[in-house]
Amino acid sequence: MDETVKLNHTCVICDQEKNRGIHLYTKFICLDCERKVISTSTSDPDYAFYVKKLKSIHTPPLYS
């Protein structure tokens, strides 16, 4: 996949538009966030934040 196609993807964790990263199931995670997530230990308070953010990959948003 070339980079122009990937442009304008919004990362689920930092909510910023990034061009490098991966799609995890339905959502996009930018390279920087992925690195951060992977190096976070489960006891880190940030971990709970990532888990919360990543929840949207398998729970569709509720529209009212």
Added chain:
Amino acid sequence: MSRNKVEICGVDTSKLPVLKNEEMRKLFRQLQDEGDDSAREKLVNGNLRLVLSVIQRFNNRGEYVDDLFQVGCIGLMKSIDNFDLSHNVKFSTYAVPMIIGEIRRYLRDNNPIRVSRSLRDIAYKALQVRERLISETSKEPTAEDIAKVLEVPHEEIVFALDAIQDPVSLFEPIYNDGGDPIYVMDQISDERNTDSQWIEELALKEGMRRLNDREKMILRKRFFQGKTQMEVAEEIGISQAQVSRLEKAAIKQMNKNIHQ
């Protein structure tokens, strides 16, 4: 192609891609030699089934499963980054224990109440023994029965089983018929306002009813308003000794009234 949809944690398993072992090795080579992002993407998505299968092991343990998918995915991404092709094993061989480890750590670190390892072990053993005893004798075993099998004091069993209970919100709804829901809070009794106390109050009222006004007033000031004998004496213009005497007589009278 079966039309049956299997959904785990909101993920439709039939839509997940599957990778063959050779494909996976090729992708890993691409990732590790060239740092190819798309290879990693394919590897992550191609192994999501692995995460789901691991989550299912945690399904019937009474733990909170909702967030485990994300945790599993993080575990999967960690294992993809650390996988070493030179060990010549299948990726799943390496990834499954990694994902399980990640989930275990997550559950341990995110429990609202920290329970010591040994206590937790006792509790899990107790639960197993309980299950076994139920299937053998088809009745609920007592804490003593479990304690006898595990050879620990039965207080320990009770304590351990208590410790692994999940805390529950007072506002957790337990029944909802569309109207006002019933919360856990509504079913907790108020220990300060129980029946026996209510009966005592009735008896007290009955006892006081037969006293004369002066005695009633003194008792009210002394015991309901918490005043000292000196204060009461000053207020109604008698000596403290008189208050003491009247009080004693009134209590004696009340005792007689209640117990007769």
